[in-house]
Structure formats: structure tokens, C-alpha cells
Amino acid sequence: MSTSPLSATPPDVAGKNSTSRVIFASFIGTAIEFYDFYVYATAAALVIGPVFFPHGSATAQALSAFVTFGIAFVARPIGSFLFGHFGDRIGRKSTLVASLLVMGLSTTLIGFVPGYDSIGSLAPILLCILRFGQGIGLGGEWGGAALLATENAPAGKRGWFGMFPQLGPSIGFLASNGLFFGLALSLSDEQFRSWGWRVPFIVSAVLVALGLYVRLKIAETPAFQAAIDRQERVRVPVATLLSQHWRPTILGALAMVVCYTLFYNATTFSLSYGVSTLHIPRPTFLGMLCVAVVFMALATPLSAWAADRFGRKPVLVVGILAAILSGFAMAPLLGSGSMPLVLLFLIIELFLMGVTFAPMGALLPELFPTNVRYTGAGVSYNLGGILGASVAPYIAQVLAAHGGLSWVGAYVSCAAAVSLLGVLCMRETRHTQLM
Template sequence: MANASVPAYAAAPQPNKPVRPKGLYKAFAASLTGTALEWYDFAVYSAAAAVVFPIVFFPSSDPLTGTILAFSTYAVGYVSRPIGGIVFGRLGDRIGRKRVLVTTLMIIGVATVLIGILPSYASIGITAPIILVLLRFAQGVGVGGEWGGAVLLSSEYGDPKRRGFWASAAQVGPPAGNLLANGALAILTVTLSNEQFISFGWRIAFLISALLVGFGLWIRLRLEDTPIFKAIEAHGDQPNAPVSEVFRKELRPLIAATLCRVGPDVLYALFTVFTLTYGIQFLGYQRNQVLTAVLIGSAFQLFMIPLAGAVSDRFNRRWVYGIAAGAGAIWTFIFFVVLGGNSQPMLIVGIVLGLMAHSFMYGPQAAFIVEQFSPRLRSTGSSLAYTFAGVIGGAIAPLMFTILLSEFNTWIPVAIYVAVAAVVTLIGLSLGRDSNTDEDEEYRLLLEGSAVR
């Protein structure tokens, strides 16, 4: 937004009104817990797609074929994200961040519970996998609309000079959800026999989400919208057609924000999804061994992601992000060599270090993407970038990993695939811009001026 649009009462130098800690911390908690609960749902599906769905919904004489079909439904959850990004991203710029976040949470919660009670292929035949795909599609729509609003919820309450840290609240959601999901699955795996787990145990993890989503709704309904959106709304500055405006006026930021996400999405799919299939089916690890390793790696991410966000506030955000992308690509080659030793401790170390590289991309990522767009188009632009990147990054990654492994019978093409994704991320970073806090300050001054009048 140009300075000329700022009224005289707001343009004069004024000290920034401090954000009330109560509102700030509540926004941070709402952003973190909401995405954590939604990613719990998503992560439970991801894990089940690797170890359960090939048996329950896609029975086949060839286990690899069943796995490919199960991962195809995993991809549906990414392909449907742009619909959520377009619909809810637009609404986030039109009616506010909070209303959108309540709706997306309900969509994912209902879809996940229904998956938990869905009859198997043996019970209702081909209808079962068809319904599963539809519910997975609904999950993807919800997640596609969730991320942009969750990021803005915490970042627009916080100090824009510390946006890397505050925006990382939503980024902690995926590892937190993954931690909860894999923890639940690990407990069920240990306490139940394999037959019991395949029969009904996996369903328990899906049904638990009803309680988790209810808690998330309670937090979000008690929260006000962000100060930045309040200022935009008070001065009638909401865009009439935010999607088309992003494509017309902010296409380069959209491309930069989209490409920068590809590497982290692919790396995350490798260490949290494909590792389950590769470790169990090809290297002979026990299911609980791999789940435990992913669990430990996710626990480390709970601290590493906010740390990475804070580091990117102190140093150049693009450099922190880019160095992590290169490190992740290099470590992937080392990881597969280490994994071949069939050592549980080395499996844990390998996943922890891989997810550490991911953390130093993922921590600064939310702030970097938000900073590519003007405040009045942030929800739309951020949501579009998030969902478009998901389609070309995380959506097809587990499927491509499985196909490459099947075709070449070696991990080398998989590692090369990850390296190419890292290069795509570096291209996105080079097209992007550095942080600009002036735009936020203008809207904050507008809001203060409205309150004075």
C-alpha cells in the first residue's frame, strides 16, 4: 500500500501501540493448536495410507500395487488443496481470518471422523475406496484454506520485526500433529496384535480427532480477528476480486512463494511418510521402530521450527532458508546409506537430522511467504502459494518415491528427486523479496487513528 493512501492523522510519526500480550499469546495458541489438530487428522491418514489402507481399502496380490493406490488417495488430499486455498483464501481477505479458520477446522474434523467409521472393501466393495477418496478430498479442501489464515492470525498480531518467530506458530502444527498421530498409532501398534490393529485399532486414532477438533474450536471462537484485518475492514480496503488481483498485480510474489515451498514439502514427505514404506517393506524394520523414529524427529521439530523462525528474524531470512534447502538435499544421500545399516539408533539420528534441515526451511517459510504479498491480499496470496506448491511438491512425492524405487530398485533416484526439489526452492527464494515491515505499520497506524477519532 502506498504511503499516499495513509491519512494525515496516521502519517505523522507515532509510537507503535504495543499489542496486548493476552491477545498476542491467544493468537499464537490458536494458530498452533488449530493447525496441530488439523495436521493430526492429516498425519493419521498419511501413516494409515502407508501401513493399513493397502490392506483394508485396496486389497491386491501385489503389496506394492496396494501401496501405490493408497498413496494415490494421499495425493488427492493435496490436489484438492487449491480449491480450499481459492475459496477460503479469498474469504480471509474479504470477511476475516477468524471466520475462515473456524470453518476449515470443522471440515477436516468431520471428514476424519467419517473415515474412522468407513466400512472396509471387504464389507461394501468398491464403494469403500470411492468414499475414502471423497473424504480425503474434503480434508484437503479444509487444509488448503487453513494455512493462510493460521499464519496471518499469529503474524499479524505480533511485531512484524519478529514475524519469523510469531508466524512459526502455524508451522509447528504439522510436527505437533505428526507427533500426536504417530504417538497414537505407536501405542495402538504396541497394545494390539497386528490383526487387531488392521481390523479396528487404526480407526481409534481417527475417532479421537472429534475431541481434539472440539478443543480447537473452543480456542478459535474466543479469539478476535487480527489488528491488520480490522484496519483493512474499517477503511473499506478489502479487495473485491482478490484472486484475480493477485494474478494481475502480484504474480511474481505468487511464483516465488509457490516455488519456495516445494523442497520442504518433498523433504517432509520423505522423512515422515515414505520412510515408513521403505523401512518396513524393503529394509525389514519393524513398524514400531520406524514410527518411534518419526515420533522423536517430530518432537525435535517442536523446538527447532520456532528457533529457526527466530534465527531468520536476526539474519537474512532467504539465506537461512536457502542454506537449509542445500543441507537437506545433501543429507538425503547420506541418510539412505545410513538407513541401509539396519540400525535403530542410526535410523533415529537420520530422521532427526533430516527433519532438522526441514525445520530451518519450514520455520522461516511462513514469514517469507506472508512478506511476498501486500497486507490486503495476504490471505489469498499465501493460500494460493501454499496449495499450488502442495500439488507439485508434497502431493506426488510419496507416490513418485514409490514408483522410482520400484522401477530402479535403488534409493538413488529418490535422493536425486529430493535434490531437484531443493533447487526449485532456491529458484523461488531468488525471485522473492526481503521483509518489509512498513506496510504493516501503516495499517496499524490506520487502526489507531480510527480508534482516536
Template sequence: MEDTVSKPQPAKGATSHPPQPIHPKGLYKAFAASLTGTALEWYDFAVYSAAAAVVFPIVFFPASDPLTGTILAFSTYAVGYVSRPVGGIIFGRLGDRIGRKKVLVITLMIIGVATVLIGVLPSYGSIGVAAPIILVLLRFAQGVGVGGEWGGAVLLSSEYGDPRRRGFWASAAQVGPPAGNLLANGALAVLTLALTEEQFLSFGWRLAFLVSALLVGFGLWIRLKLEDTPIFKAIEAHGEQPQAPIREVFSQELRPLIAAILCRVGPDVLYALFTVFTLTYGIQALGYERNQVLTAVLIGSAFQLFLIPFAGAVSDRFNRRAVYGVGAVVGAVWTFVFFGILGGDNQPMLIIGIVLGLAAHSFMYGPQAAFIVEQFSPRLRSTGSSLAYTFAGVIGGAIAPLLFTVLLAQFNSWVPVAIYVGVAAAVTVLGLALGRDNNTVEDQDYRLLMESSPREGSGAGVGGAR
């Protein structure tokens, strides 16, 4: 359906030259708020992911068959993804209605509280079946928070920055997952080294969850000191907030939504393979020690801290879709190579394999935030981006670790797992083909509206309701 709203025009008296850049101090604060807050939330999420692979099958899902316990633990991992659309629907809409900053404060608090409660949750041996039930509910709350977080965090940094460098600035939120994964696996690795097996399973893993309270407090302090984005302030000043953003996205921007959803599937599946499934596969199938696999994931995540913003910057210089697509193809091919060269008791090869796998992921994940944001008009960006992020998580990252485990058990071979990754990469390439390239004019028009400072509420030259 054609968009019935005319492109926003500068108010009377405004010039047509590009808008003045945001003051560097505000831009850097937005970048830091997006990166640190998302990293802290993904620390919480990644602690759970790691614990689901190595702790929860014993503490919350005891069974005579280790495979059964692992499948049940990964099922609760999936709950965190399935609940994301709830957060995306609720907070994505609010991000377009009340602003990006307010939403980001709420989502950070939700995940922080849920993670601390997991840290003090009694085990199955103490309260029986109530333990895994409560665990699932808290995992659901984590997913709701993450689902509402991503869209706002991406917009916070990208709408402060130059739209011509959106790939780099939007990558701030993308650094959050590897940074959080680095912190989470690092904490678990330190605890594993410092404690005996019995101590770690008894109370050690809980410390990693409880530390979240301090980290979330730090994240809140940063976000509360930041103003909302110039783009949203311009939309708000001219009364351009959508009244029914979800309905408008589905009725007017359905193709961009489909493109944004599909492009995320490959990166989610590849990330789940190299950061979650490798923990189980390396320990149970290949005989590695827990510390060996955690160390490999730790090193791979450390490289991503630099590779993700680098890939985002590369996508600003070249076609973003092409950079993204190359990452998808390389990731699919490398998965076959990774399993082919991997063997027991060869940690250097394990480290190299995971580092290169996450490098391929970086060249999808770095440009991803900018690509998704660019699919939607500014006044629907929070809703559209959040819906795309959360819906894709359900069909991508949510079921990936579970399907990896089932496929390996069913066929006793890594080949079906690698084929699954290849199919996910093909879905991503299809999404990229359906999407559009960057359009900086949209942001510049809203920036000009903000700089022209029209009389509040006048709505001069800014289209009517959709």
C-alpha cells in the same frame, strides 16, 4: 504490472512513530490458536498419511501385489494435496473478504467431520469398491480444509505480532504439522503396541481417527474466543477489502506468487520423504518393524517442535532468505548421506537420520510462513499465501510419496529418490531468489490506521480499489 494503489497512510492527526504493540495476552492467544488449531488439523491429516502407508493397502486396496496396494493408497494421499487449491481459492479469498478468524473456524470443522467419517468407514471387504471411493471423497474434503487453513492460521499469529519478529510468530502454524504428526504417529504406535496385528487392522486404527472429534472441539473453543487480527480490522474499518482478490494477485502480484510457490517445493518433498516414505521404505525394503519406524518419526517430530520456532527466530536476526536457502542445501545433501548410511536392523542410525533430516527441514519450514506472507501486500495476504501454499502442495508434497515409491520400484535404488529431493531443493532456491525481503512498514502503516480510529467508512488516506 505496477501496483496502482498508493501505500496506506495514517489518517489525519496520526503520528508517525511505530504503533503500539499488541497486548501480550491477545498475542499469546493468537499464537496458541494458530498452533493448536493447525496441530489438530494436521493430526487428522497425518493420521491418514500414516495409515496410507501401513493400513490402507490392506483394508481398502487389497491386492496380491503389496506394491500395487501401496501405490493406490498413496494415490489417495495425493488427493488430499490436489484438493488443497480448492480450499485455498475458496477460503483464501474469504480470508481477505470476511476475515481470518471466521475462515479458520469453518476449515477446522470440515477436516474434523471428514476425519471422523473415515474412522467409521466400512472396509473393502464389507462394501466393496464403494469403500475406496468414499475414502477418496473424504480425503478430498480433508485437503479442502487444510488448503484453506494454512493462510489464515499464519496470518492470525503473524499479524498480531511485531512484524520485525514475524519469523518467530508466524512459525506457530508451522509447528502444527510436526505436532500433529507427533500426535498421530504416537497414537498409532500406542495402538500397535496395545493390540495384536489382527485387532489393529480390524478396528484399532479407527480409534485414532475417532479421537479427532474431541481434539477438534477443543480447537474450536480456542478460536471462537479470539478476535480477528489488527491488520484485517484496520483494512475492514477503512473499506479496503479487495473485491476480486484472486484476480488482483494474478494481475498485480504474480512474481511474489511464483516465488512463494517455488520456495515451498523443497520443504514439502523433504517432509514427505522423512515422515511418509520412510515408513514404507523402512518396513518393506529394509525389514524394520512398524513400531521401529514410527518411533523414529516420532522422535524427529518431537525435535521439530522446538527447531521450527527456533529457525523462525534465527531468520528474524539474519537474512530470512539466506537461512531458508541453507536449510534447502543441507536437506538435499543429507538425503544422500541418509540413504548411504541406512541399513537394516540399525534403529539408532535410523533415528539419527530422520532427526537430522527433519532438522534441515525445520530451517526451511520455520522461516517459510513469514517469507510467504512478506511476498504479498496486507490486503491480499490471505489469498496470495493460500494460493501459494496449495499450488505448491500439488507439485511438491502431493506426488512425492508416489514418485518415491515408483522410482524405487523402477530402479531398485535409492539414488533416483535422492536426486529427486535435490531437484526440489534447487527449485526452492530459485523461489527464494525471486522473492523479496521483509518490509515492516506495510504492517506499521495499517496499525497506525487502526490506532488513529478514523470515522468508519471514511477511507481517509487509504488508497482506492485496486
């Protein structure tokens, strides 16, 4: 059975899963989830090191903070296995609600963890546990949101519908970065380090309540309901995935590497480098990131439209080739210390992130059949996170310290080349029917 328009679904499902409700439910969840994740990324670049890892060296503090940043990416595939199992066995809706709760609770509690000065070594331990919880929740979020959009999409518009979860990160980043920007402007450095950085984590609780309200009002997707009716659910989705669909899982993970590397080197590493090495004021750099991420948001619908019109692979190949070339621009642009050139670098990297990220909302679900689609899409997405993001800021920090920004740029180009290999080896999925 092919993906059909929403109007072709049963009346009770069509009423609950109207186009506007599907779009909002798939978008709002990823926006909130990525808000939570980016709050930590920003805090890691600015304050986590001094608060939880009081080493004598600022570099050692930054490296320790980026290690905790990477913990969540290790947890994300575990979350995709866990939530993917229930998403493919029980359903998309209830699993999406559970993943949002886990992520939101972990993020909110980080805002209440005392620093090292208050409780000693217990502070970084608690931080790592909650950071792991963040990763578990996010590991189950994206796959379900992408399936909610694509399994409800009209024929020929899966790329466009799959774009809405991909817009969530831009909005989530703007919200988190904008809040940090406002705090940086209104608080002194002492106030910000003492308590101000905790505010964005605690605000997450309000956003999660909004996301839960929306998610609880949607119905199960037509494709999953049809699989239930045909009794096609498998007992252990991950076993079926690894035994029968390991190749698209690996290729999907490789394709995702460029997205993660572009984003986290343009934001987390560049923010840390810009503030600590280039001595750009924190509010100024945060403001530039807010401007640059708008270009990421603009690139997302353009790339999704092109992916529906020309295919997933052509759009990705063009975007990845541009990403390879962008690595050579890092040293002359970011390293210049000139505000216009630094902003240009951030815009280029985040625009290319939008170009390469948008087609993934449709591509990864299209690689797998319905009975393992939640697990497969989520595992591919999050394995790509381990390869492209978990250690990206850490590696970039080490490379910058030993070889300068040209080495970091080479790292970005190599990561993009890995994704190019994955995309060239996979099949075109634009005309695939979601059975």
C-alpha cells in the same frame, strides 16, 4: 500502517487478542489440522492399501494408498482459493473456524468408512471423497493461522510469531504418530488392521471441539480491521491475486517444495519402505519417527529467531543447500537397515524440514498486501504442496522400485534445488510493513 504491538490495537481487540491467546489460537489450529492430515499419511503407509485396495501385490496396494494420499494435495489449492476468498472478504476468524470444521468432519468420518470387503468399490470412492474434504479444509487453515500470528505480531518479531503455526505440525505429528505407536504396541496386527487404525481418526472429533472453543474467542486481526476501515477489500481476491501478484505466488510455491519433499519422504515413504522392505518392526519405526520429529520441533524456533535476526532468505538458502546435500545421505543411511543410521537419517531430514519450514510462517504473508494476503499465502503454500508432497511418496516408491534409494535421494536433492531457485529470485521481506 506497519505491524504494531498488540498493545497498540484498540482496547476490545487487545483484550481478546492478547499475545498468549494469539499464540495458542494460531498454534492449536494447525496442530489439530496437521494431526488429522498425518493420521491419514501414517494409515496410508501402514493399512489403507490392504483395507481399501485389495490388489494381489503389496506394491500395488501401497501405490494405490499413496494416490489417495495425493488427492488431498490437489484439493488444498482449491481450499485456499475458497477459504482465502472469504478470509480476505469477511475476515480471518470466521474463515478459520469453518476450515477447522471441514477438516475435522472429514477426518472423523474416515474412521467410520467400511473397508472393501464390506461394501466393495464404494469403500475407496467414499475414502477419496473424504480425503478430498480433508484437503479442502487444510487448504484454508494454514494461511489463516499464519495471518492470525503475523498480523498481530509486534514489529521485528513476525518471524517469531509466525513460528507458532509452524510448531503445530510437529505437535500434530507427535500426537498422531504417538497414538499409532501406542496402538501398535497394544494391539495385534489383526486387531490393528480390523479396527485399531480407525481410533486416531475418530479421536479427531475431540480435538476439533477444543480448537473451535479457542478460535471462537479471538477477535479479528488489527491489519484486516484497518483494511476494512480504509475500505480496501477487493470484490474477488483471487482475480486480483492472479492479475497483480502472480510472481510472488509462484515464487512462494517454489520455496515451499523443499519443506514438503523432506517431510513426506522422511515420514510416509520411509515408514512404508522401512516396514515393508527393511522389515523393521512397525512400532520400532514409529518410535524412531517420534524421536526424529522432536528435532524438527527444536529446529523451528531456532530458525525463526535467525530469520528475524538475519533475514528470511539467508536462513532459507543455508537450510536448502543442506537439504540438497542430504539427498546423497539417503541410500547409505536409510538403505543400511541399521537402526542408528536410519534414525540419524530421519533426524537430519526432519531437522532440515524445521529449518526451512519455520521462516515460511512470516515470509509467505509478507509477500502480499492485506486485501489478498489470506488468498496469496494459502495458495502459495498449497501449490507448493502439489509440487512437493502430493506425488512425493508415489514418486519415491516408483524410484525405489526401479533404481533404489539413490534415485530417491536424487529426487529430494532436485526438489530442494527447485526451492533454492525460488528463494533466490524473491525479495527479502524481513522489513516489509504489513499494510
